[in-house]
Amino acid sequence: MPWDRNQMAERAAKELEDGFYVNLGIGIPTLVANYIGENIDVTLQSENGMLGMGPFPYEDEIDPDLINAGKQTITELRRTSYFSSADSFGMIRGGHIDIAILGAMEVSEKGDLANWMIPGKLVKGMGGAMDLVAGVKRVVVVMDHASKSGAPKLLHECSLPLTGQQVVDMVITNLGVFKVDRGKGMTLIELAPDVSIENVKSSTQADFNIAI
Amino acid sequence: MPWDRNQMAERAAKELEDGFYVNLGIGIPTLVANYIGENIDVTLQSENGMLGMGPFPYEDEIDPDLINAGKQTITELRRTSYFSSADSFGMIRGGHIDIAILGAMEVSEKGDLANWMIPGKLVKGMGGAMDLVAGVKRVVVVMDHASKSGAPKLLHECSLPLTGQQVVDMVITNLGVFKVDRGKGMTLIELAPDVSIENVKSSTQADFNIAI
Amino acid sequence: MQKIYPDAAATLEGLLFDGMTIMAGGFGLCGIPENLILALRDSGVKNLTVISNNAGVDDFGLGLLLKTRQIKKMVSSYVGENKEFERQYLSGELELEFNPQGTLAERCRAGGAGIPGFYTRTGVGTQIAEGKEHKEFNGEIYILETGLVADLSIVKAWKGDEQGNLIYRKTARNFNPMMATAGKVTVAEVEEIVPLGSFDPDNIHTPGIFVQRLIKGEHEKRIEQRTVRQRENA
Amino acid sequence: MQKIYPDAAATLEGLLFDGMTIMAGGFGLCGIPENLILALRDSGVKNLTVISNNAGVDDFGLGLLLKTRQIKKMVSSYVGENKEFERQYLSGELELEFNPQGTLAERCRAGGAGIPGFYTRTGVGTQIAEGKEHKEFNGEIYILETGLVADLSIVKAWKGDEQGNLIYRKTARNFNPMMATAGKVTVAEVEEIVPLGSFDPDNIHTPGIFVQRLIKGEHEKRIEQRTVRQRENA
Numbered sequence: 004m005p006w007d008r009n010q011m012a013e014r015a016a017k018e019l020e021d022g023f024y025v026n027l028g029i030g031i032p033t034l035v036a037n038y039i040g041e042n043i044d045v046t047l048q049s050e051n052g053m054l055g056m057g058p059f060p061y062e063d064e065i066d067p068d069l070i071n072a073g074k075q076t077i078t079e080l081r082r083t084s085y086f087s088s089a090d091s092f093g094m095i096r097g098g099h100i101d102i103a104i105l106g107a108m109e110v111s112e113k114g115d116l117a118n119w120m121i122p123g124k125l126v127k128g129m130g131g132a133m134d135l136v137a138g139v140k141r142v143v144v145v146m147d148h149a150s151k152s153g154a155p156k157l158l159h160e161c162s163l164p165l166t167g168q169q170v171v172d173m174v175i176t177n178l179g180v181f182k183v184d185r186g187k188g189m190t191l192i193e194l195a196p197d198v199s200i201e202n203v204k205s206s207t208q209a210d211f212n213i214a215i
Numbered sequence: 216m217p218w219d220r221n222q223m224a225e226r227a228a229k230e231l232e233d234g235f236y237v238n239l240g241i242g243i244p245t246l247v248a249n250y251i252g253e254n255i256d257v258t259l260q261s262e263n264g265m266l267g268m269g270p271f272p273y274e275d276e277i278d279p280d281l282i283n284a285g286k287q288t289i290t291e292l293r294r295t296s297y298f299s300s301a302d303s304f305g306m307i308r309g310g311h312i313d314i315a316i317l318g319a320m321e322v323s324e325k326g327d328l329a330n331w332m333i334p335g336k337l338v339k340g341m342g343g344a345m346d347l348v349a350g351v352k353r354v355v356v357v358m359d360h361a362s363k364s365g366a367p368k369l370l371h372e373c374s375l376p377l378t379g380q381q382v383v384d385m386v387i388t389n390l391g392v393f394k395v396d397r398g399k400g401m402t403l404i405e406l407a408p409d410v411s412i413e414n415v416k417s418s419t420q421a422d423f424n425i426a427i
Numbered sequence: 428m429q430k431i432y433p434d435a436a437a438t439l440e441g442l443l444f445d446g447m448t449i450m451a452g453g454f455g456l457c458g459i460p461e462n463l464i465l466a467l468r469d470s471g472v473k474n475l476t477v478i479s480n481n482a483g484v485d486d487f488g489l490g491l492l493l494k495t496r497q498i499k500k501m502v503s504s505y506v507g508e509n510k511e512f513e514r515q516y517l518s519g520e521l522e523l524e525f526n527p528q529g530t531l532a533e534r535c536r537a538g539g540a541g542i543p544g545f546y547t548r549t550g551v552g553t554q555i556a557e558g559k560e561h562k563e564f565n566g567e568i569y570i571l572e573t574g575l576v577a578d579l580s581i582v583k584a585w586k587g588d589e590q591g592n593l594i595y596r597k598t599a600r601n602f603n604p605m606m607a608t609a610g611k612v613t614v615a616e617v618e619e620i621v622p623l624g625s626f627d628p629d630n631i632h633t634p635g636i637f638v639q640r641l642i643k644g645e646h647e648k649r650i651e652q653r654t655v656r657q658r659e660n661a
Numbered sequence: 662m663q664k665i666y667p668d669a670a671a672t673l674e675g676l677l678f679d680g681m682t683i684m685a686g687g688f689g690l691c692g693i694p695e696n697l698i699l700a701l702r703d704s705g706v707k708n709l710t711v712i713s714n715n716a717g718v719d720d721f722g723l724g725l726l727l728k729t730r731q732i733k734k735m736v737s738s739y740v741g742e743n744k745e746f747e748r749q750y751l752s753g754e755l756e757l758e759f760n761p762q763g764t765l766a767e768r769c770r771a772g773g774a775g776i777p778g779f780y781t782r783t784g785v786g787t788q789i790a791e792g793k794e795h796k797e798f799n800g801e802i803y804i805l806e807t808g809l810v811a812d813l814s815i816v817k818a819w820k821g822d823e824q825g826n827l828i829y830r831k832t833a834r835n836f837n838p839m840m841a842t843a844g845k846v847t848v849a850e851v852e853e854i855v856p857l858g859s860f861d862p863d864n865i866h867t868p869g870i871f872v873q874r875l876i877k878g879e880h881e882k883r884i885e886q887r888t889v890r891q892r893e894n895a
Contacts, residue, residue: 022662024870044662046824046870050528051454052601054868055824059656067457067648068585068599074455075654081858082824084865085597087604087632088454088480089536092529096549096775097842099870115552125513126525128505129555134529137549138775168552234428236636256428258590258636262762263688264835266634267590271890279691279882280819280833286689287888293624294590296631297831299838299866300688300714301770304763308541308783309608311636327786337747338759340739341789346763349783350541380786537779543798545771545779564777564807573798596863629830630864 005148005177006195013038014193015104015145015175019045026050026095026135028105029073031145035104046082048100050131052091055083072131092131096138103139105132107146107174109161112209114171114185116144117163129166136167148176149206157181157189157209178203181211190214217360217389218407225250226405227316227357227387231257238262238307238347240317241285243357247316258294260312262343264303267295284343304343308350315351317344319358319386321373324421326383326397328356329375341378348379360388361418369393369401369421390415393423402426430591430641431620435466438614438640442579443472446499450535450577450606451479451489455508455651458599459488462616462644463581468492478502478575480531480602485509487649496520502575504528508651527555530572532605537574539608539637544573580610583644584633587617588624591638592631600632607637616644664825664875665854669700672848672874676813677706680733684769684811684840685713685723689742689885692833693722696850696878697815702726712736712811714765714836719743721883727755736809738762742885761789764806766839771808773842773871778807814844817878818867821851822858825872826865834866841871850878 006014008031016038019025023045027035036058039045047056049071056071057078064078071077086094094100109117116136119129136142149155157174169185180193190212191203200213218226224246231237231247233255239247248270251257259268261283268283269290276290283289298306306312321329328348331341348354361367369386381397392405402424403415412425432438449467453459464483467475468491475498482501483490490509492498500522506512515521526534527549537545546569550556560571582603584593593615595603607613615638666672683701687693698717701709702725709732716735717724724743726732734756741747749755760768761783771779780803784790794805816837818827827849829837841847849872 048870049598051457052598054870055862059654061658062655065650065653065655066597067650068597070455070457070598070650070652074457074651076650076652077654079597079862082822082826082869083862084826084860084868085595085600085862086865086868088528088532088601089605092532093770093774093842094868094870096529096533096547097773098775099773099842125507125517127507128503128525129527130505131528133527133553133555134549137547137551138529165553260636261832263691264832266636267628271888273892274889277884277887277889278831279884280831282689282691282832282884282886286691286885288884288886289888291628291831294588294592294635295628296592296626296634297628297829297834298631298634300762300766300835301839304766305536305540305608306634306636308763308767308781309539310541311539311608337741337751339741340737340759341761342739343762345761345787345789346783349781349785350763377787533774533776540767542767542779542781543801543803544796545776547776562778567777569777594863600863627864629828629834629866630861632863 004197009034011145011175011177014180015143018102018143018173019043023101024048024099026100026103026139030106032104032106050091050095052086052088053083055080092134095134098138098140100139102141102143103135104143104145105135107144109156109158109163110144110171110174111158111161112189112211114169114183115161116166116171117161119166120164132166136170141172142170143173143175144171145175148178155206155208157207159208188212216409221246223357223387223389226392227355230314230355230385231255235313236260236311238312238315238351242318244316244318262303262307264298264300265295267292304346307346310350310352312351314353314355315347316355316357317347319356321368321370321375322356322383322386323370323373324401324423326381326395327373328378328383329373331378332376344378348382353384354382355385355387356383357387360390367418367420369419371420400424430638431589432640432642435462435616435642435644436469438642439466439470442612443470445472446474447578448476448478450580450610451477452582452601452603452606453479454601455481456483456488456649458583458601458603460581460583460616461646462642463614464488464491468495473497474499476500476502478577480504480528481508482506482512483509485511502526504531532602534572534575535602535605535609538576539605542574544571546570547572575609577610580606580613582607582613582615584615584617586619586621587615587641588621588626590623591635591641592626593633593638594626594630595632604633607633612639613637614640616642618646619643664872665823666874666876669696669850669876669878670703672876673700673704676846677704679706680708681812682710682712684814684844685711686816686835686837686840687713688835689715690717690722690883692817692835692837694815694817694850695880696876697848698722698725702729707731708733710734710736712809714738714762716740716746717743719745736760738765766836768806768809769836769839769843772810773839776808778805780804781806809843811844814840814847816841816847816849818849818851820853820855821849821875822855822860824857825869825875826860827851827867827872828860828864829866838867841867846873847871848874850876852880853877
């Protein structure tokens with residue numbers, strides 16, 4: 004049975020290590036925060052200028068001056084620090100964030116990533132996505148294996164405009180987990196329960212090695 | 216009678232305007248602070264990371280964490296802010312300081328400035344001088360008109376390694392005041408009491424116009 | 428030097444001209460100069476190039492200047508939270524220049540710090556890199572991005588004093604500090620004007636040198652995504 | 662993740678190797694990592710390239726590492742407050758690279774922020790510009806300077822907490838914040854370690870992400886130019 008959104012998030016959470024500074028994207032990546040092991044201590048960064056992001060507020064704690072990069076109201080922790088957007092992206096660009104977990108539309112076998120625009124549709128902008136994939140030490144993509152219409156999203160080459168070139172280190176889909184050697188190729192390293200290698204192959208365009 | 220050090224500082228202080236942010240160099244420029252008119256309000260910057268520099272401390276106020284760019288103990292004011300060296304030189308390089316008053320070894324008729332090294336002698340470094348002359352809106356030099364041996368310091372071309380090229384807007388010496396049009400030429404606009412134009416000419420190598 | 432002005436309209440007097448470039452602080456609707464945006468709308472100044480991470484919503488923030496067609500071009504990283512923006516953009520009435528968010532932040536910081544260009548890895552191999560100079564450092568490719576300055580920067584802080592020293596609150600800081608440094612003139616609105624000497628000088632975020640004019644504003648502080656959790660036992 | 666270490670020697674364990682590059686915060690003797698410099702001396706690590714605005718005095722600060730000949734090269738803006746420095750430099754034993762102070766500060770900031778190069782007007786037309794790329798922006802000439810990173814940064818702050826969040830005091834801040842961002846590993850010494858949550862999160866100067874190890878030190882805080890005024894009436 005393929006993983007559901009929560010199970011994908013749970014799998015992604017296993018990539019976190021004690022002491023990590025972590026940036027979580029919008030959508031499934033946000034759910035990763037629910038599965039952080041109790042024995043590890045990680046600090047969440049929000050690229051609008053915060054390190055040490057806490058949970059969503061209770062109704063009576065809401066503060067309009069305290070939001071995350073998805074513009075949602077959040078809370079602070081005892082470790083929290085605030086800084087400007089320039090300092091925040093200095094942190095990101097400078098390679099100080101250990102891992103970013105992001106959604107994607109397409110990933111190529113060499114680790115190219117597309118997640119910011121579909122030509123012909125309204126383009127809202129890349130926000131901080133290009134900075135994150137270019138700067139963070141390790142980039143993990145969490146996405147459905149295929150589009151709603153069944154088209155593969157793991158491709159030889161991305162068809163959509165890129166967010167970053169050779170930037171992805173791992174892809175977690177509902178069918179399994181791929182390790183990516185940037186610029187080289189990808190390897191299937193894990194399968195969701197009751198998913199076969201054939202299942203994966205049939206909905207993947209990208210070439211991949213297998214090491215399960 | 217040529218101006219003494221204090222009179223030169225007093226003359227330089229006339230270049231300050233209400234609301235100005237000001238950087239004063241070491242030596243005679245430091246004395247300028249003593250002659251700031253009571254009807255104008257200026258803020259002194261110290262390039263090691265302080266805006267709103269106060270006077271020297273009383274003995275019981277000395278704080279080793281509070282020094283100026285000359286490493287002297289100083290005090291803070293109610294308006295004071297502290298910041299990093301990067302932010303401080305961002306302020307300087309970005310053209311936010313209205314005026315810098317500096318000492319010099321040589322100034323050329325086109326506004327080149329040399330004040331950081333003498334070949335063959337021990338070089339201590341340029342510190343913040345190159346940043347100041349390149350970034351501050353207006354650069355005023357205060358120096359003796361000639362060296363101790365009588366050699367002119369206002370030259371056609373500087374003989375010493377430059378601190379900045381075409382960066383000086385005014386030179387105040389013990390003999391008088393010169394306006395400099397960067398890259399063009401200099402004009403004598405004021406004489407110290409009982410100093411004649413001939414006095415000035417005889418100890419100046421640089422060409423200059425006269426507009427007194 | 429009196430930096431404190433009576434109201435938003437007064438702070439903008441003599442600073443506005445058609446075709447000018449304005450930087451506006453804020454991230455989404457958080458930390459935006461609400462009062463100064465309203466005063467810009469009322470001034471009628473037009474053909475503006477506005478540098479701001481986002482473009483507000485239909486009836487709040489920069490959306491108000493879109494509605495009145497005062498904006499000719501936006502330089503942003505993420506927009507489209509409002510329908511009027513979408514309509515004007517799709518019809519070609521509005522120009523739009525996308526910048527990666529970190530590149531936009533750094534461009535403002537560079538402009539304020541006298542740095543006309545810098546290299547970044549962000550955007551290499553993407554549309555963003557097209558037409559930009561590429562350069563190798565230590566075996567990696569980077570692209571050249573330029574510093575940005577504005578004729579006017581409008582920023583929002585939490586508190587300010589008569590010297591123009593500012594402090595921001597929580598994530599409402601965002602783009603405001605860099606934009607404050609990159610305006611030929613910078614006007615700030617604050618929630619509270621405090622007596623000189625109230626701030627600990629170690630904690631001032633924007634030194635007064637960057638702020639030429641200041642007002643106390645009234646702030647609605649609208650929330651874009653009100654997200655809460657429930658208490659387990661009420 | 663335990664960031665707090667028992668003493669200066671312990672914080673440097675496993676981080677040192679001959680020929681490494683070290684950034685050291687401070688301006689003159691103000692805000693220098695006194696304890697970590699002593700621990701570096703005692704470690705015997707040698708052939709160091711040290712990036713620091715100044716080089717201490719004969720018997721304090723980085724002067725101690727000069728005396729023991731552990732430094733091969735200094736990258737600084739102003740030095741020569743000590744005789745041993747002068748002797749080694751004039752005899753050719755010590756390499757020296759001068760940077761304008763603002764360029765040095767910006768190079769450290771750039772290195773920490775992932776910017777491999779930036780343009781500046783500082784030094785154009787001087788010796789500093791020789792051999793560097795020149796480029797025109799808006800009719801003015803600028804030179805290319807590169808970002809700096811270090812194998813290790815040692816910084817001094819006033820207070821720190823167990824997450825490595827730091828605050829500095831007055832002008833002892835100087836180069837410490839940028840250098841903290843530009844070390845592959847950054848070790849900080851503070852005068853006081855405070856309980857987590859003691860800092861107002863709006864006032865933290867160096868977020869803990871930049872600090873891997875931390876100690877409480879003992880600080881002499883020597884004054885270089887003791888300058889006072891007299892009270893008119895005692």
